[in-house]
Amino acid sequence: MYGEIHEFPHVIADSLARRKAIDQVAEILTSKDFATVQVLGRGTSGNASLFLKYLIEVKLGILVADASPSTTSIYKSPIAMRNNLLIGMSQSGKSTDLVEFARTAIESGAYFVAMTNDASSPLAKLAHHHIDLGVGPELAVAATKSYSSELLHAQFLVDAMLDESSPAGLAEEAERVIKDSDLRIQKASGLHHADDIVVLGRGYSLANALELSLKVKETSLINVPANSTAEYLHGPIAALKESSSVIFLAPSGQDYSVIAPTVDRVRAITKNIFWIGSSQFCADGETYLGGSSIKNESYSCIIDST
Numbered sequence: 001m002y003g004e005i006h007e008f009p010h011v012i013a014d015s016l017a018r019r020k021a022i023d024q025v026a027e028i029l030t031s032k033d034f035a036t037v038q039v040l041g042r043g044t045s046g047n048a049s050l051f052l053k054y055l056i057e058v059k060l061g062i063l064v065a066d067a068s069p070s071t072t073s074i075y076k077s078p079i080a081m082r083n084n085l086l087i088g089m090s091q092s093g094k095s096t097d098l099v100e101f102a103r104t105a106i107e108s109g110a111y112f113v114a115m116t117n118d119a120s121s122p123l124a125k126l127a128h129h130h131i132d133l134g135v136g137p138e139l140a141v142a143a144t145k146s147y148s149s150e151l152l153h154a155q156f157l158v159d160a161m162l163d164e165s166s167p168a169g170l171a172e173e174a175e176r177v178i179k180d181s182d183l184r185i186q187k188a189s190g191l192h193h194a195d196d197i198v199v200l201g202r203g204y205s206l207a208n209a210l211e212l213s214l215k216v217k218e219t220s221l222i223n224v225p226a227n228s229t230a231e232y233l234h235g236p237i238a239a240l241k242e243s244s245s246v247i248f249l250a251p252s253g254q255d256y257s258v259i260a261p262t263v264d265r266v267r268a269i270t271k272n273i274f275w276i277g278s279s280q281f282c283a284d285g286e287t288y289l290g291g292s293s294i295k296n297e298s299y300s301c302i303i304d305s306t
Contacts, residue, residue, distance in 0.1 A: 001140040001141065001142060001144050001219070002181070004138060004139070004140045004144045004145045005144045005145065005178060005181070005306055006178055006181075007135070007136075007145050008144075008145050008148050008149075008174050008178065008306050009171045009172075009174040009175040009178065010171075011134060011135055011145055011148070011149050011152070012152060012170050012171040012174055013171045014134050015134055015149065015152055015153065015156065016166070016170070016171070018132070018134065019156055019160075021131070021132075022131060022153065022156045022157055022160050023160045025113065025129045025131060025157065025160075026157055026160030026161045027160075028129070029085065029113070029161060030161050032085075032111065033083070034062075034083055034084065034085040034111070035082075035083040035084065036063075036065065036081075036083070036084045036085070037056060037062055037063070037064045037065070037084070037085045037086075037087070038064065038065045038066070038067040038081075038084060038085070038086045038087070038105075038110075039052050039053050039056075039064055039065075039066060039067060039086075039087050039088075039089070040067040040069070040086060040087065040088035040089065040098055040101060040102065041088065041089040041090065041098070042069070042090070042095055042097070042098060043143075043214065044091070044142075044143045044146070044147045044150075044211060044214065045089040045090050045091060045147075045150060046089075047147070047207045047208075047210045047211040047214065048089050048147055048150035048151055048154065048207060048211075049066070049087070049089050049150075049154075050066070050206065050207045050210065051150075051151050051154055051204060051207035051208075051298075051301065052064075052087060052089070052154035052157075052158075053066065054203060054204050054206075054207070054298075055154055055155060055158040055204075055298060056158060058203075059158050059162060060158065060161060060162070067086065067088075067101060067105075068101075069097035069098055069100070069101040070097070071101070072097075072100050072101045072104040072105075073096070073097035073100045073101065078104060078107075078108060079104065079105070079108055080108055080109070081105045081108040081109050081110035082108070082109035082110075083109065084105070084109065084110045084111070085110070085111050085113070086102065086105050086106075086110040086111065086112045086113070087112075087113045087114075087115070087157075088102055088112065088113070088114045088115070088123055088127070089114075089115045089116075089150050089154075090114070090115075090116050090121075090123050091116065091117050091133070091135075091138060091143055091146040091150075092116065092117065092118060092121060093114065093116030093117070093118045093121025093122060093123035093124045094118075094121055094122060094123070095123070098123060099122045099123050099126065102114070102123060102126050102127075103126060106126060111128055112126060112127045112128050112129075113127055113128065113129045113130075113131065113157075114126065114127035114129070114130050114131070115130075115131045115133060115150060115153055115154070116130065116132070116133060117132070117133040117134070117135055117136075117138070117146055117149075119132055131153055131157065133146055133149040133150060133153060134149065135149045141218060141219065142214070142215050142218040142219055144306075147211055147305060148302060148305045148306055151207070151301065151302045151305055152302050155298060155299065155302060166299070167294055167296055167299055169294075170294075170299070170302075170303070173292055173293070173294055173303050174303050174306055177290060177291065177292055177303055177304075177306060178306055180290050183290075184289045184290050187274075187287050187288070187289055188274065188287075188289055190245070190272070190287070191245055191247075191274065194244075194245040194272070195222075195243075196241060196243060196244040196245065197216070197222065197224045197244070197245045197246075197247065198224070198225055198226075198227070198232075198236075198240065198244060198245070198246045198247070199212050199213045199216075199224060199225070199226040199227075199246075199247045199249070200226070200227055200228070200229045200232055200246060200247070200248050200249065200259075200262065200266075201226070201228065201229065201248075201249035202228055202229045202230060202254070202258055202259050203254070203258070203297070204251065204254075204297055204298045204301045205249040205250070205251050205254070205277070205297075205301050205304070206226075206228050207301070208249050208276075208301055208304060208305050209226040209227070209228075209247075209249050210226045211305065212224075212226065212247065212249070212276075213225065213226035229248075229258070229259045229262035229263075230258075230262070232262055233261065233262055233265065237262075237265060237266070237269075240266065240269050240270060241269070241270065242269060242270055242271075243270070243272070244269070244270045244272065245270070245272040245273075245274065246266050246270060246272065246273050246274070247273075247274045247275075247276065247289075248263065248266075248273065248274070248275050248276070248277075248281070249276050249277055249301075249304065250275060250276070250277040250278050250281050251277040251278065251291065251292065251297050251298075251300035251301045251304055252277060252278045252291065252292055252293055252294055252295055252296075252297070252300040253294070253295045253296050253297035253298075253299075253300055254277070254278070254297045254300075256280075256281055263281070267283070271285055271286075273286040273287070274286070274287045274288075274289055275287065275288045275289060275291075276289045276290065276291050276304055277291040277292070277300065277304055278291060278293075278300075279291070291303070291304045292304050
């Protein structure tokens with residue numbers, strides 16, 4: 001994982017060099033008048049598809065549904081998808097239920113775009129357009145660079161549909177953040193002994209909160225819940241204790257007021273608070289674990305995902 005995380009700056013540079021291919025897909029998509037949009041993914045790719053959902057809804061103003069693969073794989077139910085855009089994310093492109101859902105969707109009239117790391121995979125071959133994640137073989141037990149690449153390509157696709165460019169210095173910023181990884185590991189050592197950890201994000205950063213939770217479960221075998229900071233106040237905070245540790249994901253460019261009420265409530269219960277993203281919200285006695293300084297919320301989330 002450590003080694004593959006350090007590959008991401010190269011992935012960014014390579015993806016920027018190949019962006020024309022995404023621009024061409026975006027041009028075709030913007031020429032069509034889709035009635036609905038669905039995103040499709042499982043696990044890590046499911047978290048990345050949530051990021052894409054937010055991008056499309058916020059930047060394009062189109063409501064996006066999260067596809068339910070069990071509809072076709074378990075219940076064998078056909079769904080009318082005429083004039084529907086389906087965007088599927090999968091590192092391998094081989095997940096059986098995703099392939100089955102995509103096949104049924106296409107047969108029902110959906111227009112399908114796949115983002116995978118394997119152009120010869122079943123999901124890629126089904127697609128009207130395939131966007132290559134370009135991360136190469138991923139050997140880590142928990143997916144790292146492929147998740148970050150999914151976020152990056154989701155951003156590129158939406159940017160291209162709006163004819164917008166990326167902030168300058170993305171690869172360099174990723175390099176800067178990753179360079180501090182050893183220091184971040186030391187700062188996070190307190191979490192190693194914590195028996196009650198919660199990860200919180202809001203909006204674009206919710207995908208990263210869910211992914212961080214998944215990574216800790218996969219690598220440390222600890223059950224770490226993740227929530228939206230807004231949702232957390234509607235019940236889950238009742239389980240928070242003085243000994244609990246909370247990780248806030250607060251990317252640069254985010255309006256702090258959207259998470260402030262939750263931060264205040266958490267600070268009244270526990271002092272074991274860690275921050276990823278902007279350093280400006282970290283109070284005395286709390287631990288800052290680093291993050292992007294790019295003043296663009298969604299792009300900061302991409303860099304913070306490393």
